[in-house]
Amino acid sequence: MLVKQRRPRGFPPGPSPIPVIGNIMSLATEPHVFMKKQSEIHGQIFSLDLGGYSAVVLNGYDAIRECLYHQGDVFSDRPSLPLFMKMTKMGGLLNAKFGNGWIEHRQLASNSFRYFGSFQKPLDQKILEECMFFVDAIDEHKGKPFNPKHLVTNAVSNITNLIIFGERFTYDNCDFQHMIEIFSENVELAVSGWAFLYNAFPWIEYLPFGKHQKLFRNAAKVYNFLEQIIRRFSEGRVCNFPRHYIDDYLNKLDKSAGNLGTPYSRENLIYSVGELIIAGTETTTNTLRWAMLYMALYPNIQEKVHMELDSVLGSEKSPSLADKKRMPYVEAVLHEVLRFCNIVPLGIFRATTQDTLVSGYNIPKGTMVITNLYSVHFDEKYWCDPGTFSPHRFLDSNGNFVRREAFLPFSLGKRHCLGEHLARMEMFLFFTTMLQRFHLQFPPGTVPSLTPKLGMTLQPLPYSICAVRRQQ
Numbered sequence: 001m002l003v004k005q006r007r008p009r010g011f012p013p014g015p016s017p018i019p020v021i022g023n024i025m026s027l028a029t030e031p032h033v034f035m036k037k038q039s040e041i042h043g044q045i046f047s048l049d050l051g052g053y054s055a056v057v058l059n060g061y062d063a064i065r066e067c068l069y070h071q072g073d074v075f076s077d078r079p080s081l082p083l084f085m086k087m088t089k090m091g092g093l094l095n096a097k098f099g100n101g102w103i104e105h106r107q108l109a110s111n112s113f114r115y116f117g118s119f120q121k122p123l124d125q126k127i128l129e130e131c132m133f134f135v136d137a138i139d140e141h142k143g144k145p146f147n148p149k150h151l152v153t154n155a156v157s158n159i160t161n162l163i164i165f166g167e168r169f170t171y172d173n174c175d176f177q178h179m180i181e182i183f184s185e186n187v188e189l190a191v192s193g194w195a196f197l198y199n200a201f202p203w204i205e206y207l208p209f210g211k212h213q214k215l216f217r218n219a220a221k222v223y224n225f226l227e228q229i230i231r232r233f234s235e236g237r238v239c240n241f242p243r244h245y246i247d248d249y250l251n252k253l254d255k256s257a258g259n260l261g262t263p264y265s266r267e268n269l270i271y272s273v274g275e276l277i278i279a280g281t282e283t284t285t286n287t288l289r290w291a292m293l294y295m296a297l298y299p300n301i302q303e304k305v306h307m308e309l310d311s312v313l314g315s316e317k318s319p320s321l322a323d324k325k326r327m328p329y330v331e332a333v334l335h336e337v338l339r340f341c342n343i344v345p346l347g348i349f350r351a352t353t354q355d356t357l358v359s360g361y362n363i364p365k366g367t368m369v370i371t372n373l374y375s376v377h378f379d380e381k382y383w384c385d386p387g388t389f390s391p392h393r394f395l396d397s398n399g400n401f402v403r404r405e406a407f408l409p410f411s412l413g414k415r416h417c418l419g420e421h422l423a424r425m426e427m428f429l430f431f432t433t434m435l436q437r438f439h440l441q442f443p444p445g446t447v448p449s450l451t452p453k454l455g456m457t458l459q460p461l462p463y464s465i466c467a468v469r470r471q472q
């Protein structure tokens with residue numbers, strides 16, 4: 001259960017709450033920035049009143065490492081928020097309570113990613129095939145302005161589609177695209193003021209208006225679509241010969257039939273498939289969209305990327321993962337995009353599994369915990385001039401790539417991102433395949449806004465870009 005009491009004894013301090021709604025209103029615009037500013041007043045660990053229940057906010061690398069890494073078991077639950085309970089009944093994978101159900105679902109997904117990722121062909125070969133569809137589709141714009149959002153989304157989602165369904169979907173599959181669109185609208189709505197209000201006052205479910213109603217309608221449509229598509233792709237399943245994640249899950253479900261404690265169910269399959277699709281698509285897509293935008297914004301950085309690609313690959317050879325270590329500048333650019341753009345600025349909300357003590361504060365079992373990953377990437381103790389976009393911070397004086405400690409775009413601890421390895425492969429191969437062929441520039445006289453669109457993830461506002469074929 002959530003900690004309903006307002007600031008229990010020994011709890012971290014925080015900004016003064018407004019009666020009834022607490023600090024909810026302060027989260028309306030750029031909550032990650034608001035929280036970092038509050039940490040300068042109240043300390044790295046402070047609390048917020050979210051209208052009747054309290055949340056602890058962790059800021060800066062030291063506090064996040066202390067809790068997520070050194071007290072890994074304690075900070076690995078998800079909060080039983082009314083919204084999450086309504087959406088996934090705290091089952092599935094990403095939203096699952098810390099325990100056997102989560103362990104089984106995480107293990108099954110990890111095994112599937114490893115096995116079906118490389119089923120019949122190595123995964124990087126499969127990603128490269130998708131990269132070819134992607135650059136061909138870019139080429140169709142013939143250097144004229146286009147909004148890359150849908151194209152990047154379709155290409156990136158196809159990598160998880162291969163693992164989950166064993167197939168890619170063509171870029172004109174309107175039903176799948178519509179599902180992703182309303183699902184990603186929900187990623188935005190899940191941290192809107194209405195979502196926080198619903199968590200504090202679940203009875204607003206019965207109000208006929210409010211953005212939370214849209215969220216519920218979207219979720220019903222997404223689950224309906226997923227149910228149908230899962231049925232379609234499980235046709236012809238042969239036990240012990242799984243073709244993809246869905247077969248594997250259904251085999252487990254069959255084997256556990258009659259076992260009362262089993263976490264496998266048709267419902268949890270739908271939730272897990274939805275979570276894997278959206279967690280895999282929204283994040284990597286936004287990273288690549290930011291990367292394209294920053295390449296056009298900083299032609300000098302793009303030129304260095306081109307030079308490295310030309311010297312390692314030339315114009316004919318396709319990139320491979322083995323080339324990564326020979327491309328320190330590309331690696332530095334992709335790391336700086338992840339640091340600077342903060343794709344998942346507040347991580348995914350956590351909760352404590354037991355009472356604990358951190359930096360002298362008491363944090364009771366069941367407390368909701370917000371990990372401000374943005375504050376890690378802008379932590380002045382670890383980053384010099386964090387507000388400047390500079391890939392050089394990931395290079396040593398000889399131009400070699402250097403890992404940085406306070407770099408946590410995939411979070412830390414037991415619930416850290418399950419898809420980090422896959423995401424890194426996708427980003428590298430899509431980015432290098434695209435920049436090997438194209439010069440990215442904004443249409444003459446335009447410079448897009450750098451202000452992110454807010455949600456669980458930060459994405460660029462829609463922008464147009466020209467991808468002009470390079471003459472090498």
Ligand code: HEM
Binds near residue numbers: 350410
């Ligand atoms: C969780 C970031 C790509 C699947 C997370 C979390 C973050 C994150 C910050 C929260 C971890 C926590 O609770 O503290 C990212 C970024 C990505 C990316 C920045 C790309 C650039 C992917 C991909 C997949 C994926 C490609 C899979 C297809 C998941 C899952 C979880 C998760 C299943 C929940 C893990 C759990 O609760 O055990 N990710 N992610 N992510 N991510 Fe990713």
